[in-house]
Amino acid sequence: MSPLLPFALRALLICGSLCTTLFILRRVRQAKVQIEDSIFWLLFSGCLLLLSLFPEITTWVARKFGFVSEINVVYLAIIFLLLIKQFYMSVRISQMDSKLKSLTQKVALNEEKIERGKLDL
Amino acid sequence: MSKLLIVIPAYNEEGNIVRVVNELVARYPQYDYVVVNDGSRDRTAALCRQHGFRLIDLPVNLGLAGAFQTGLRYAAENGYDCALQFDADGQHKPEYIQPMLDELENGADIVIGSRFLTVKKPKSLRMLGSYLISWAIRLTTGQAICDPTSGMRMFNRRMVEEFALNLNYGPEPDTISYLIKNGAVVREIQVEMGERLTGTSYLNFARSVEYMLKMGLSILLIQWFRKREPVTFYYPERRD
Numbered sequence: 075m076s077p078l079l080p081f082a083l084r085a086l087l088i089c090g091s092l093c094t095t096l097f098i099l100r101r102v103r104q105a106k107v108q109i110e111d112s113i114f115w116l117l118f119s120g121c122l123l124l125l126s127l128f129p130e131i132t133t134w135v136a137r138k139f140g141f142v143s144e145i146n147v148v149y150l151a152i153i154f155l156l157l158i159k160q161f162y163m164s165v166r167i168s169q170m171d172s173k174l175k176s177l178t179q180k181v182a183l184n185e186e187k188i189e190r191g192k193l194d195l
Numbered sequence: 196m197s198k199l200l201i202v203i204p205a206y207n208e209e210g211n212i213v214r215v216v217n218e219l220v221a222r223y224p225q226y227d228y229v230v231v232n233d234g235s236r237d238r239t240a241a242l243c244r245q246h247g248f249r250l251i252d253l254p255v256n257l258g259l260a261g262a263f264q265t266g267l268r269y270a271a272e273n274g275y276d277c278a279l280q281f282d283a284d285g286q287h288k289p290e291y292i293q294p295m296l297d298e299l300e301n302g303a304d305i306v307i308g309s310r311f312l313t314v315k316k317p318k319s320l321r322m323l324g325s326y327l328i329s330w331a332i333r334l335t336t337g338q339a340i341c342d343p344t345s346g347m348r349m350f351n352r353r354m355v356e357e358f359a360l361n362l363n364y365g366p367e368p369d370t371i372s373y374l375i376k377n378g379a380v381v382r383e384i385q386v387e388m389g390e391r392l393t394g395t396s397y398l399n400f401a402r403s404v405e406y407m408l409k410m411g412l413s414i415l416l417i418q419w420f421r422k423r424e425p426v427t428f429y430y431p432e433r434r435d
Binding site for chain 2: 099102103104105108109110112113116117173176177180
């Protein structure tokens with residue numbers, strides 16, 4: 075048991091990460107997310123749960139690498155992870171953008187073709 | 196006899212598609228087929244048009260799951276009784292279609308053309324993923340699927356409708372595992388497969404590992420939580 079973490083705070087952390095996990099599982103269950111995306115969030119919430127159950131992990135890492143405070147480890151890890159995720163999402167949005175553009179163009183070109191066909195008849 | 200549609204998803208297969216479809220047309224004219232061109236960057240679509248193949252030409256790339264789903268929607272809307280997933284690269288051999296069809300008529304919902312039903316699966320690095328996925332499916336469903344990654348799968352009408360309209364129904368082992376758990380009858384038939392004729396496979400080492408991890412996590416973690424919604428289907432052109 076980490077001496078730095080009061081019981082109430084620890085209960086709050088565990089409760090929070092459990093709720094997050096349940097929320098994500100519910101969404102998966104209702105088939106609102108693609109499996110590829112839900113895998114990331116499930117693993118992410120699993121990590122949160124793990125850290126709230128065993129805060130000693132953070133303490134160990136902080137000592138090992140010389141962090142001033144344990145919370146810095148948590149901030150650094152989560153911010154970095156979300157940054158990477160953000161980058162991948164940005165790439166995906168770009169791809170969706172170009173797909174949407176080419177779809178719109180395709181629809182418009184087809185429409186033009188149909189209208190021209192009608193005029194010819 | 197049930198009416199079968201062979202769905203051939205094709206992505207950059209200009210070197211193989213003509214030979215594969217021509218063989219089907221020449222030797223097995225009793226089956227209908229449709230090529231789904233998944234936004235290829237090469238001449239796949241042009242070659243299909245030039246040879247007069249039946250073609251659905253997707254304007255953008257959707258990936259295998261999206262392309263195959265397009266074919267199944269086509270099957271559902273045009274009143275086909277069953278559909279077969281068939282590779283455009285020449286690995287799948289059409290002589291096994293009839294035995295698979297027979298098995299489907301014997302009451303299976305999904306028939307997998309399996310390379311390792313009576314033949315021993317080689318213990319190579321390439322097959323490691325297949326072993327792991329087999330193990331995961333066995334663990335979660337209790338059923339042994341010898342060749343879960345085989346891309347030659349046949350689906351009956353019920354499955355076609357389910358695949359055609361839902362999210363997360365890729366033609367992959369995790370969907371198979373999920374459907375077994377929900378009472379679908381999945382059987383395997385021993386088939387032989389060839390090497391791809393030309394071109395390069397989509398799966399390199401990194402992609403294989405990624406695919407395996409995704410399938411493993413999906414089968415072991417996610418499929419437990421999925422809810423199966425009964426969907427009512429309405430296709431006006433079909434009267435039962």
